[in-house]
Amino acid sequence: MNAAIRRFAQSNFMYSFGRDKVAMVSFAILAAFVILAFSAPVIAPYDPYDQTTIDIMDSEIPPMWQDEGEARFLLGTDAQGRDMLSTILYGTRISIIIGVCAVLMQMFLGITIGLVSGYVGGRVESFFMRLADIQLSLSTLMLAIVALAIFQAAFSAEAYSDMAIIMLILVIGFAEWPQYARTIRASVLAEKKKEYVDAARVIGFGAPTIMFKHILPNTLSPLLVISTVQVANAIISEAALSFLGLGMPVTKPSLGSLINSGFEFIFSGSWWITAIPSIVLIALILCINLLGDWVRDALNPKIYKEK
Amino acid sequence: MQATLVMFVISLVGFSIQDNLGDPLRELLGQSVSEAEREALRDEMGLNDPFFVQYGRFISNAVQGDLGTSYFFKRPALQVIADKFPATLDLVIGATLIIVLISVPVGVYCAIRPTAWPARAVMGISIVGISIPVFLTAIFSIYLFAVTLGWMPSFGRGEDLVEIFPGWKTGFFTKDGFAHLVLPCISLSSIMLPLFIRLIRSEMREILESEYVRFAWAKGLAPKRVWFLHALKNTMLPVVTVGGVQIGTMLAYTILTETVFQWPGMGFLFLEAVNRVDTPLIISYIIVVGLIFVVTNTVVDLLYTWVNPTVKITGRGR
């Protein structure tokens, strides 16, 4: 294990990481976000889910640096009197959790389907790839909206808000599996022709073993590249869905729902309810995208960067 | 062939939802009707018939243009959607124009002169562009241009709309209508614009390294011809493919954009329908959107075979 870590640290990967300031800064900011968000229960000044601590009289207080701001509420309060800072911390945590879990589900579904399709080929492959094509062209956001709309209409509001996180993860996870499936299928097709696959077959390994233990490790590079984009997209999707009211409810808000709740107030002057979560959201996604860009360049040997 | 399959699945899904969501009787009759009378009415309306019989009825109605009656509007659902369709169409046309007219020149420029500072600036901005969700661009642009600066109206379509086809009132040709169109169209295009710029740039860069481009240089052809005929034509192939896939995404984004701008189009309608649990409207929207997908994808497929000569020969075999 130590040898592997040492090898990784000295590898070309880390070398270009150290050289690329943008990547390092993005990573630092991202790490800060994650740490802050996940230590929300510890560091947040208030618990935004605890109804007893919220006083409606406290609503719509601007951030501390403005004239009417109060030191109690660093970033101001929203329309219900919740502290923005705490709500944002918890909200970021939710957004990140949903984003990552949804991607994990996409990976699981997509990799399995892609591996099997690529390896087995034939009817199975055509079926799944056709399905993937159709699903992709219907656009993940559309599918997610429709699915969530139906679920929301079918269940009561309370039941829905309890299940919201799971629903979001499931829906976003299910909507994007084609991306992973296609990517890994392409890699599998390329790897299938290589000799080690024949060798493994001759030795007598069964198909699942060959697929998961032999071929999969060799296909990781493109998967890593699209994963960062997928996480960013998942977070954006969740924010959009919550914004529409189809995602996290206002009682347990993610960044998207916060933005939604504050939207009507930008005309009346309480801009911070929408603006601050927006900035946090954008920063989060931007860092992930920047890192993703760097990962793609670092793992791609073909591109020669001109001086 | 594939198209019919998709439509079949969508209609089946749509219908099953209708069957299980909400109770049409409740809407029609209110609470104070006795159970026996309810049952009688159910029988009469054919709601107790087996699934496939009802489905068959649904399909035959649908094909004739009857997709049920909206609970809220008390009018045929299809008509309600058709009323709002032009508004969404305006948005989509505007956004598509923006995307095509900007992404192609900019993408090509970035491919040809990748180290020049405009190219680097564009790439930098495009990462930011991709990171900002559509609804945030919409919100920010409203805040900046409408609330703070007061340059643009912040919601709705405006008053003067010109009827260019029967039933299609567009805002493009009047000053007020156009002003209302600007911010929404820009917002709608904001995520896809960077995507296409990057796509065109990376495809073209690869193609500029290809043998046949090298050969074109060796023939001593003028740079404009090499870039804009030899390279660009090949670049457009994958772009058309991606464009086709993105149509679906754009329709989803119209829902977001219309919500922010209170734009009276299909997307906004759908969202309201969800909130009101107006089931027939929900179903109709899903089916109409499904139809739009299928039609546009078929058109894009045809477009692709028309543009790419190597596909013609092998035919439409898949």
Place this chain on the structure above:
Amino acid sequence: MALLEVKNLGIEFPMRREVLRALQGVSFSLDAGERLGIVGESGAGKSIAAFAIINLLSKPGRINAGEILFEGRDLTGLDDEAMRDIRGNRISMIFQDPMMTLNPVLTIETQMIEVLKAHRNISDNDARKIAVEKLREVAIPSPEDRLKSYPHELSGGQRQRVVIAIALLTDPSIIIADEPSTALDVTIQAGIMALMLNLCKSHDVGLILITHDLAVVSQVTQRVVVMYAGRVVEEGPTAEIVTHPKHPYTRGLIKALPQEGTAGKRLNQIPGSMPTLDAIPDGCAFHPRCPHADDVCRASVPEIVRVGNQFSRCGKANELAEENSL
């Protein structure tokens, strides 16, 4: 005066961590109508030399020394517009793989007519006539119909013929052919090479043929230049070089030909392989593989020695000449 004179050409590729020298001190010349072969293994620098002539080096390559004189003008200093006047017009080039060379989404007609229209004031119709004529010369059946085809509708051999026809459109003074038959089936190669030979002779066009195939070189060319690790190591009339090489590398190449081997025994391979650009040995680049190498060879790059009609970059050229061992 020679039509084309390459004098002391040096080409380098500045990479991220080092500078790679692709060509050093390369000189050769071509008279009008002459057919010259450039021979060597892959990576020896033959294609790079050819691309340099018409200024088509792929980035980040650049010329760092020497001159390229075409009809007395130095091509290295010309600006882009002047180069475009020469490329495809006075000096044409044929690439290796015709499937990759022709643009898949444009018709043959488009790709032919554009050459004429780029270099001359000529109407579409006249250009089309010339194109048909050239297609006939390269033995393409029903040329008028073929014009409307796309590249993937033609066979490999036909495609290469089209490329040759394109090269001839403007009646150039020189055609540079980079491995023109390598990507083709063996059965077609001979036909293509014979075609090229005939056309060059009948049109009195100079030819620079780049290849690793000695058999082709001996059929087609009048003089040959042998390259190794970025330098010219031997030069002279083809017939003489092939029968009496004056450089150990050339000798090794010829002895490695299947027809030189003895039935039932291993082929005579040159031991080792040509060094990559970042690992060129000091002194004579060939010395690690040379049976005659001594300390002088290891120490410094040999000068060019003249032996009769031939030029060899080997200190032992004269001794080899006396050893009539072929």
